[in-house]
Amino acid sequence: MSQAKRLSGKTAIITGASGTIGAATASVFAEAGANVLLVARDESKLAAVTQTMPASQVSFVAADIATAQGNQLMAETALQRYGVIDVFYALAGVTGPMKPLTDVTEDEWDTVHNVNIRGMWLGLKAVIPLMRAGGSIILCSAGAGVIGVGLCSPYVTSKHAIIGLGRTAAIECGPKQIRVNSIAVGGVESPMLENYSQQAVDDITEGAATEANPFLARIPEGRFAKPQEMARAALFLASDDSSYCNGSVLTVDGGLTAS
Numbered sequence: 001m002s003q004a005k006r007l008s009g010k011t012a013i014i015t016g017a018s019g020t021i022g023a024a025t026a027s028v029f030a031e032a033g034a035n036v037l038l039v040a041r042d043e044s045k046l047a048a049v050t051q052t053m054p055a056s057q058v059s060f061v062a063a064d065i066a067t068a069q070g071n072q073l074m075a076e077t078a079l080q081r082y083g084v085i086d087v088f089y090a091l092a093g094v095t096g097p098m099k100p101l102t103d104v105t106e107d108e109w110d111t112v113h114n115v116n117i118r119g120m121w122l123g124l125k126a127v128i129p130l131m132r133a134g135g136s137i138i139l140c141s142a143g144a145g146v147i148g149v150g151l152c153s154p155y156v157t158s159k160h161a162i163i164g165l166g167r168t169a170a171i172e173c174g175p176k177q178i179r180v181n182s183i184a185v186g187g188v189e190s191p192m193l194e195n196y197s198q199q200a201v202d203d204i205t206e207g208a209a210t211e212a213n214p215f216l217a218r219i220p221e222g223r224f225a226k227p228q229e230m231a232r233a234a235l236f237l238a239s240d241d242s243s244y245c246n247g248s249v250l251t252v253d254g255g256l257t258a259s
């Protein structure tokens with residue numbers, strides 16, 4: 001089979017697929033031959049993203065993955081439209097507030113955890129029983145899932161929890177011939193990173209104008225990633241190229257967490 005068609009005959013679900021990384025991943029998965037169901041809440045954004053992709057392979061469903069109903073709708077839609085589920089990439093995530101943990105409100109904490117970790121668990125509950133053997137599940141963690149980062153405790157704790165969820169799921173799903181791996185996504189050129197960096201700069205400088213990016217300074221590679229670089233890492237985990245990877249955490253961060 002050619003490298004370009006590594007997902008030929010497979011069906012993939014991607015949550016958070018209208019976002020920067022999700023849209024790039026949907027495109028790479030479709031190019032690799034997969035049928036792809038894109039999931040997010042905002043239907044108009046999903047429609048805009050899918051417009052550039054082949055309609056015979058790519059479709060979307062609007063669903064809130066923070067709810068059990070949303071995840072059920074997602075899984076059942078994939079099965080109805082494509083007949084099988086081979087790949088589940090749980091990518092949807094939110095960053096939440098940047099402030100000392102003592103100032104985080106209960107609502108702020110719950111909002112981040114409801115999407116990033118509780119929603120992901122609900123997604124696994126909905127999808128795992130419907131996946132066929134040989135499947136691959138990918139959970140989106142972050143650099144903040146393997147190291148501490150000040151001023152974003154809801155996000156950091158949710159991204160750490162994802163790695164624990166992935167390892168547990170890997171043990172439980174192995175006998176079903178379904179692999180589960182996490183990606184610790186590093187900084188990607190994206191609105192999410194821009195907002196985050198700006199908040200950090202504002203906090204460090206207390207409003208003084210500066211071009212310095214506190215995250216960039218920590219990356220040995222000296223640059224943020226293109227969304228396609230994250231998509232290609234996900235393609236590796238989605239495809240049979242990673243057939244003996246289970247319970248792993250793939251860091252794709254230009255060396256951010258190496259030290």
Ligand SMILES: NC(=O)c1ccc[n+]([C@@H]2O[C@H](COP(=O)([O-])OP(=O)(O)OC[C@H]3O[C@@H](n4cnc5c(N)ncnc54)[C@H](OP(=O)(O)O)[C@@H]3O)[C@@H](O)[C@H]2O)c1
Pocket residue numbers: 015016017018019020021022039040041042043045063064065066091092093094095115140141142143185186187188189190191192193
């Ligand atoms: N960008 C980075 O530098 C970076 C770094 C490390 C990790 N990550 C992680 O990578 C993932 C994607 O990042 P990104 O930059 O592509 O983010 P993004 O552009 O903000 O996209 C987020 C996606 O998640 C969806 N989403 C949010 N809440 C949802 C919900 N309750 N139900 C369904 N969909 C929901 C959004 O669509 P709707 O709002 O329409 O629902 C959107 O499609 C996140 O998990 C993030 O934590 C990103």
